Amino acid sequence: MAGERGPLVSLLVNLPYYLRHSPARPGWLCVVCNSNWPCALWRGEDGVREDEADVMERFLTSLLREALVDLADEQGQSAPVVVRRILWFKELSDADATAIERYIR
């Protein structure tokens, strides 16, 4: 439909934020905002569209193991909290987040 963006175009629009607002390990703080990554600018105003969710989930899940090592194993944060932080756009119960953590590890 005219005026609507496809998922690729939408992701490309956000690309400058994805590239600049990257996480610095081991704290997983945004290198620009110095806030918990993914920061608000990285996440974008509109969140994740349904047709982008699969790509976004695959990308973020690829980072999740390292985030769990740094934030949960090394810094003692709750693993389900770390999972929910990285996969912020998914509504995950503690049980869901724990299952994902076990699958990832």
Ligand SMILES: [Zn+2]
């Ligand atoms: Zn940022």
